[in-house]
Amino acid sequence: MKTNFKQLKEKLIESVLMLSGAATSITVVLIVFFLFIEGAGVFNRKPIDDGYLLVVNATNKVKTLQPSQVKDVFDKKITNWNQLGGENRPIVLFRTSDITEYYTEEELGANFEHFPEKINELIQKQPGIIAFFSDKYKSDKFSGKELDIDKVKVWEFLSGEEWFPTAQPIAQMGVKPLIYGTLWVSFGAILLALPIGLAAAIYLSEIAQKRTRSLLKPLIELLAGIPSVVYGFFGLVVIVPLIQEMFHLPVGETGLAGSVVLAIMALPTIITISEDAMRNTPRAMKEASLALGASKWQTIYKVVMPYSASGITAGAILGIGRAIGETMAVLMVTGNAAVIPNTLLAPVRTIPATIAAELGEAPNGGLHYEALFALGCILFLITFGINMLVELVTNRKAHKKQ
Amino acid sequence: MHKIESKNVNFFYGETQALHDISLSMKENTVTALIGPSGCGKSTYLRLLNRMNDLIDNTRMEGSILIDQKDIYQKNTNVDDLRKNVGMVFQKPNPFPKTIYENVAYGLRVNGVEDKNIIEERVITSIEQVALWDEVKDKLKKSAFELSGGQQQRLCIARALAIQPSVLLMDEPTSALDPISTSKVEELVHELKKKYTIVIVTHNMQQAARVSDNTAFFYMGKLIECDKTKTIFTKPAIQQTEDYITGRFG
Numbered sequence: 001m002k003t004n005f006k007q008l009k010e011k012l013i014e015s016v017l018m019l020s021g022a023a024t025s026i027t028v029v030l031i032v033f034f035l036f037i038e039g040a041g042v043f044n045r046k047p048i049d050d051g052y053l054l055v056v057n058a059t060n061k062v063k064t065l066q067p068s069q070v071k072d073v074f075d076k077k078i079t080n081w082n083q084l085g086g087e088n089r090p091i092v093l094f095r096t097s098d099i100t101e102y103y104t105e106e107e108l109g110a111n112f113e114h115f116p117e118k119i120n121e122l123i124q125k126q127p128g129i130i131a132f133f134s135d136k137y138k139s140d141k142f143s144g145k146e147l148d149i150d151k152v153k154v155w156e157f158l159s160g161e162e163w164f165p166t167a168q169p170i171a172q173m174g175v176k177p178l179i180y181g182t183l184w185v186s187f188g189a190i191l192l193a194l195p196i197g198l199a200a201a202i203y204l205s206e207i208a209q210k211r212t213r214s215l216l217k218p219l220i221e222l223l224a225g226i227p228s229v230v231y232g233f234f235g236l237v238v239i240v241p242l243i244q245e246m247f248h249l250p251v252g253e254t255g256l257a258g259s260v261v262l263a264i265m266a267l268p269t270i271i272t273i274s275e276d277a278m279r280n281t282p283r284a285m286k287e288a289s290l291a292l293g294a295s296k297w298q299t300i301y302k303v304v305m306p307y308s309a310s311g312i313t314a315g316a317i318l319g320i321g322r323a324i325g326e327t328m329a330v331l332m333v334t335g336n337a338a339v340i341p342n343t344l345l346a347p348v349r350t351i352p353a354t355i356a357a358e359l360g361e362a363p364n365g366g367l368h369y370e371a372l373f374a375l376g377c378i379l380f381l382i383t384f385g386i387n388m389l390v391e392l393v394t395n396r397k398a399h400k401k402q
Numbered sequence: 403m404h405k406i407e408s409k410n411v412n413f414f415y416g417e418t419q420a421l422h423d424i425s426l427s428m429k430e431n432t433v434t435a436l437i438g439p440s441g442c443g444k445s446t447y448l449r450l451l452n453r454m455n456d457l458i459d460n461t462r463m464e465g466s467i468l469i470d471q472k473d474i475y476q477k478n479t480n481v482d483d484l485r486k487n488v489g490m491v492f493q494k495p496n497p498f499p500k501t502i503y504e505n506v507a508y509g510l511r512v513n514g515v516e517d518k519n520i521i522e523e524r525v526i527t528s529i530e531q532v533a534l535w536d537e538v539k540d541k542l543k544k545s546a547f548e549l550s551g552g553q554q555q556r557l558c559i560a561r562a563l564a565i566q567p568s569v570l571l572m573d574e575p576t577s578a579l580d581p582i583s584t585s586k587v588e589e590l591v592h593e594l595k596k597k598y599t600i601v602i603v604t605h606n607m608q609q610a611a612r613v614s615d616n617t618a619f620f621y622m623g624k625l626i627e628c629d630k631t632k633t634i635f636t637k638p639a640i641q642q643t644e645d646y647i648t649g650r651f652g
């Protein structure tokens with residue numbers, strides 16, 4: 001009787017444990033699934049707002065245009081149809097608001113009720129026209145030719161150099177500046193955080209007295225728990241003005257400011273993980289080195305550092321993993337200019353900051369919305385890659401110790 | 403003239419005194435065995451001779467220890483140089499996670515020897531000295547972890563010899579080894595005595611009797627008796643020593 005009860009209890013605990021494990025795994029898989037479904041949606045869309053048309057004269061030979069071509073046309077970089085495979089005829093741009101240049105208000109009617117027929121007439125009259133307007137102005141006897149716009153392509157999404165998802169007529173969805181921004185800021189952060197973090201870890205594990213360490217270590221671990229907005233405020237109030245002063249910049253909100261703030265945020269992770277790794281160096285190894293007349297420093301860099309190399313790497317990668325995904329603090333201090341940075345002293349914009357800043361104003365289910373999810377996918381892939389790297393490094397360590 | 407000379411040494415781990423008024427001397431080119439029950443302070447004393455206890459927080463040493471007539475606990479003592487002169491072999495073989503060659507070369511490299519030929523020559527001589535050459539000559543570039551425990555321990559001895567110390571401290575160097583490896587190390591000690599002054603801690607009475615010239619018996623942090631090994635093992639002056647040696651306690 002008693003043993004039966006005990007067995008039952010064990011079984012119960014076992015299944016509860018299994019259930020929570022399964023629930024967690026399923027949740028994670030669902031999140032990733034959802035992210036990718038939403039993100040992939042953007043590649044099934046045309047980068048033009050729902051319900052808007054691009055129309056040309058019926059005699060125009062051009063049938064489809066690439067998103068980038070439309071952009072160049074409206075930016076007046078392309079001015080003749082022959083550049084697009086059409087006849088030699090100058091391009092006449094037309095946006096809804098341009099209608100008053102062709103017709104008086106009387107002709108259009110008090111409530112623009114004549115707008116549809118006038119626009120139809122205009123398109124007929126102007127062989128070189130390209131008109132961008134809402135399909136609610138499309139009349140029944142419409143005689144213009146709607147241009148086909150290509151869907152957003154993965155490669156263009158990745159390599160496009162402009163991020164302007166609300167641009168009209170064509171949304172610009174090049175994530176390259178955002179990827180660059182993310183990588184630059186993170187790279188800068190690791191460059192700053194690694195030497196400092198390593199130095200601090202060495203100090204804590206090899207040099208500091210027990211008392212000092214027992215004071216410092218909890219303090220550093222506490223740093224990891226501070227909300228990132230607080231780091232953002234600190235960056236905004238202290239680091240941004242400092243950078244502006246130091247480099248005589250017009251604005252202090254730069255990639256560098258982001259790097260510094262991220263470095264500070266990554267430090268606790270780097271320090272604690274590397275310090276743990278260093279303290280794991282067997283005493284016998286250190287004593288062997290010292291007993292051979294090696295100095296403390298020689299012992300640190302010839303024994304302790306190699307021994308904890310994989311731990312240090314893991315700390316660095318995890319620290320930077322946190323940095324790459326960080327949103328708030330970076331949003332607050334980097335200036336958020338979506339241009340490809342060629343210096344850390346210019347404003348940049350990172351992927352997480354972009355998502356955080358734009359998701360609120362992107363209409364649910366719209367093109368912009370899905371584009372932001374696609375950004376999320378890219379971010380996920382980057383951090384996933386980083387985590388795999390950690391796995392690899394720590395696995396190799398486990399292997400080596402055998 | 404003594405090679406090592408300790409005078410009235412007290413040692414404290416925090417508040418607890420581990421050594422009480424130890425005065426003990428060793429002559430050049432002799433082997434001294436330190437024996438005594440577990441926890442009696444043998445390792446503590448041994449580690450004072452190359453200032454290894456400096457690494458432990460919150461310890462204190464009183465009295466003086468002279469090596470070659472120089473007080474090694476003076477303020478201006480260069481501890482790295484001292485340890486270069488006083489080699490140490492530990493209880494458990496502790497080779498570095500490096501190649502066999504690099505293990506032996508380590509001490510030379512950290513002591514500023516850069517000439518490749520000198521390093522190579524010293525590495526080879528040291529490995530030969532511990533009678534390990536035939537066993538490892540074909541795998542010098544292999545990890546030291548590929549060696550057996552006994553080979554590793556001899557490698558650690560070679561590593562200590564490579565920097566040419568004049569004193570060699572051994573803390574139960576054979577306690578983790580099989581009988582054959584043990585007798586190899588013992589032979590080695592016998593051989594090395596010609597060049598080095600050796601202090602060896604051991605729990606093995608036969609080993610103490612076999613390898614040492616003098617034996618010091620420690621008990622509860624005190625040096626009970628130190629004399630010629632033969633005297634200690636045949637007619638010790640103090641009853642406690644006899645009890646310990648004959649296995650009546652400890």
Ligand SMILES: Nc1ncnc2c1ncn2[C@@H]1O[C@H](COP(=O)(O)OP(=O)(O)OP(=O)(O)O)[C@@H](O)[C@H]1O
Pocket residue numbers: 415420438439440441442443444445446447458
């Ligand atoms: N790091 C330390 N901190 C505090 N006390 C220590 C430390 N190392 C040793 N002791 C204490 O000092 C005393 C002597 O220890 P020691 O290691 O010298 O003994 P031992 O004779 O070498 O013993 P064994 O034969 O077991 O190796 C013991 O009571 C031990 O508990």
Ligand SMILES: [Mg+2]
Pocket residue numbers: 444445446573
């Ligand atoms: Mg001991």
